[in-house]
Amino acid sequence: MTMRRRFAAAAALIAAGTLTITACAGGSSGQEDPGAEESYDIGVVVLDLQDPDLARMTEAMEKTAGEEGVTLRVTDSKKDVASELNQVEDLITRQVDAVILQPLDGEASQNAANRVIDAGIPLFILSTEFAEGADVGYESYIGVDDTLAGEMQAEYLNKILPEGGDIVVAAGIYGASWTDRRLSGFNSKLNDNFNIVAEFQAKGSRDEAKRNMEDTLQRFGSGEIVALVANNDEMAIGAASAIRDAGRTDEFKAVVGVDGTPPAVAAILAGDMTATVRQDSAGQGVEAVKVVRSFLQGESVKDRYTLPFTLITEENAAEFEE
Secondary structure, X not given: OOHHHHHHHHHHHHHHHHHHHHHHHOOOOXXXXXXXXOOOEEEEEEOOOOOHHHHHHHHHHHHHHHHHOOEEEEEEOOOOHHHHHHHHHHHHHOOOOEEEEOOOOOOOOHHXXXXXXXXXXXXXXXXXXXXXXXXXXXXXEEXXXXXXXXXXXXXXXXXXXXXXXXXXXXXXXXXXXXXXXXXXXHHHHOOOOEEEEEEEEOOOOHHHHHHHHHHHHHHOOOOOOOEEEEOOHXXXXXXXXXXXXXXXXXXXXXXXXEEOOHHHHHHHHHOOOOEEEEEOHHHHHHHHHHHHHXXXXXXXXXXXXXXXXXXXXXXXXXXXOO
């Protein structure tokens, strides 16, 4: 509990005592409801609310907040570090009880995080992380291990394409933890008989991935590329669209994403994608609200909460269809 909230609680107790004395003098009990719980105001900074997966996460957070009796102030940094900092400073000004931050950049976002900590407000990190070795004193991380997602993509390719081949990688945002960790995990597990002949940064965008993939297809002839691997589903869908429009779907033995969004599941069922590594974004949002509320109530919380990934292919895609 922050110092500001402790002062507020003390003031409330004094006020309650005054009311009780006055009420007793009038012959009424004047007692407060012993079951009443304190309300909390939690600020949230999401890196991109236009992303379907993050919108899903945020929706789950808001629903849980309603059930848990807390108030969320959700903001969107719109994939901009300066905006991220502005959102954080606004939440500090509003004197929220805690901040849940989804860091945009593993290095640059440390500035916003430290502003929260310096203001004496408990900080929680959701879904994305800081760069390796970062020294940021947040209370808890709630999310996934993105390195594992990349490893699962590589292991899937190793299994379905034992002969290897030339592949293309659609990267998210260089410097963002989810991008760097997924790329690192993928490269660490990919068999040596694969060769990454092209890699482009599409910043998690479906449109940018499509444009980049169109350019890539111009550079490589029919049958030269066997697979496309993307750091998220939006980029996988965009690249798959370029492949389909070029009439080259049959050349690609695998088109793989990460997140497990409904559009990606639909793309797998339609034959445009072959697999995705699903993260439980809604589950992360739910867990984050519950962890923060527990902390504010004085309960102990763990330093790290990680949820598992699930591989979705055509064999089990129907189970995840919405």
